[in-house]
Amino acid sequence: MLIIISDGMPTDDWQMLASQAQELSRRRKLASLPIDVNQADINVLGRFSSHSTARLTLG
Numbered sequence: 939m940l941i942i943i944s945d946g947m948p949t950d951d952w953q954m955l956a957s958q959a960q961e962l963s964r965r966r967k968l969a970s971l972p973i974d975v976n977q978a979d980i981n982v983l984g985r986f987s988s989h990s991t992a993r994l995t996l997g
Contacts, residue, residue, distance in 0.1 A: 940970040942986055943994075944978040956985040964988040 962968035972983035972991045983991045
């Protein structure tokens with residue numbers, strides 16, 4: 939299981955890991971849950987899963 943919680947943009951090299959996570963998610967080998975907290979880039983988070991990104995609004 940992969941849970942990613944973000945409030946912004948990645949600060950490292952994430953593209954290869956995102957592709958691998960998305961492929962594993964598509965093949966049902968990985969449960970991936972990207973969560974947007976306030977101002978995260980949902981397009982980036984969405985690349986880690988074959989499912990939609992959850993949005994958590996605080997305050």
